[in-house]
Amino acid sequence: MSDELVFYTTPMSRGRIVRWMLEEVGAPYRAEILEFGRSTRSAEYRAINPMGKVPSIRHGDTVVTETAAICAYLADAFPEANLAPPHGGRARGPYYRWMFFAAGPVEAATTNKTLGVVVPDDPRMRGMVGYGSLASVVDALEGAVSGRDYICGDQFTAADVYVGSHLGWGMAFGTLEKRPAFETYVARLNARPAAIRAREIDDRLLAERQAG
Structure with missing residues (x-):
C-alpha cells in the first residue's frame, strides 16, 4: 500500500x-x-x-x-x-517547547554527563553549549512537569511520550536525579495501556535476541 x-x-x-x-x-x-x-x-x-x-x-x-x-x-x-494540541491553540507553544527542550538541552546535558564532559564554569562557555548546566536543565524540567498531569496541561500529547521517555531513562540510568515530581509524572505515563504494550513488545524482542 x-x-x-x-x-x-x-x-x-x-x-x-x-x-x-x-x-x-x-x-x-x-x-x-x-x-x-x-x-x-x-x-x-x-x-x-x-x-x-x-x-x-x-x-x-x-x-x-x-x-x-x-x-x-x-x-x-x-x-x-x-x-497534539490544535494548530494555533495556546497549548501548541508548550508542546513544541518541551518536546524540543528534551531533544536539545536534555539530550546534550545528559550525554555530556555520561561521557564525563565538564563545561568550564565560565559564562561564555556555558552560553556556547546551549543548555548552560545540567542543574538548570533539571530544574526547568521539574517546573514543566509539576502541578499538572501532562506537559500541555490536561491533554496527553506526543511531547509527553518524548519527555517522559527521557525522564524515565535518565532516572533509571542515573543521568537525571530522581525527584518526586519526575517519579510521579513518569509513573502516570508508564501506566498508560499503550506504554505497557510497547514495553512488552520490545522486552520480548530483547529477550528473544539474548536467548538466541
Whole structure:
C-alpha cells in the first residue's frame, strides 16, 4: 500500500520511544527489526537513514528520522489519535517547547554527563553549549512537569511520550536525579495501556535476541 507505515528499530534503543508513540497512535505498522553494526550499516538501510541510526519510519514515500521529529510527525499524520494540541491553540507553544527542550538541552546535558564532559564554569562557555548546566536543565524540567498531569496541561500529547521517555531513562540510568515530581509524572505515563504494550513488545524482542 502506498501509505504503509514501516518502523525501523532495535529493541534496546531510542526506538522504544517511537514504539510507544506508534502504540498510542493505534495505526497499523510493520516493524523491521535491525541489528546494530550490521543491518543498520547496510546500503539498504542507509538509503532510509544515511546516519545508520535507529529509529526511522517510512510512511508511504515519506521518510522521517530523529526521534522527536518522528513523534511530532506521527501526531500530525494521525490527528484522530489526538496526540497534539490544535494548530494555533495556546497549548501548541508548550508542546513544541518541551518536546524540543528534551531533544536539545536534555539530550546534550545528559550525554555530556555520561561521557564525563565538564563545561568550564565560565559564562561564555556555558552560553556556547546551549543548555548552560545540567542543574538548570533539571530544574526547568521539574517546573514543566509539576502541578499538572501532562506537559500541555490536561491533554496527553506526543511531547509527553518524548519527555517522559527521557525522564524515565535518565532516572533509571542515573543521568537525571530522581525527584518526586519526575517519579510521579513518569509513573502516570508508564501506566498508560499503550506504554505497557510497547514495553512488552520490545522486552520480548530483547529477550528473544539474548536467548538466541
